[in-house]
Amino acid sequence: MARGRRSANKGNCAVTLKQAVRDRIRVMNKHCTNKLLIHIAGKRFGHFAVLTHAGRKTGKLYRIPIIAEPVENGFIFALTYGKKVDWAANVLAAAGCSLLWKNAEYALCNPEFIDRQTGLKAFPALIRAGLRLAGIQDFLRLSR
Secondary structure, eight states: OHHHHHHHHHHHHHHHHHHHHHHHHHHHIIIIIHHHHTTTTTSSSSSEEEEEEEOTTTOOEEEEEEEEEEETTEEEEEETTOSOOHHHHHHHHHTEEEEEETTEEEEEEEEEEEOHHHHHHHSOHHHHHHHHHTTOOEEEEEEO
């Protein structure tokens, strides 16, 4: 019986450790990597775009680099840190945001979470493989 409890706890520790590592990477990206990426995202090359959203409490505008893929009448975003991130909550609360993609600005609306398979299918094979390898489970679709 104690053994069963231990193995259940190990499972919880593994999930907790994985989330802790992801949270550390997110914080590092927020304060370091994103400050560099914002200057190259949204340009002609690559899959990084610049998403602009308003804070749901302050109304302050935020700009973040994000992995995006255009689809018919909108875009799909890989939620690399899951659904419970501030920017996603802000976009959901405002029911939209704007996106700089390949030097063009888009007004986006109607945010909705989509299943992993649908989200992955939107991306080219190389990006899809990276998202799978990273264990990305969550995707968000916004309409134009």
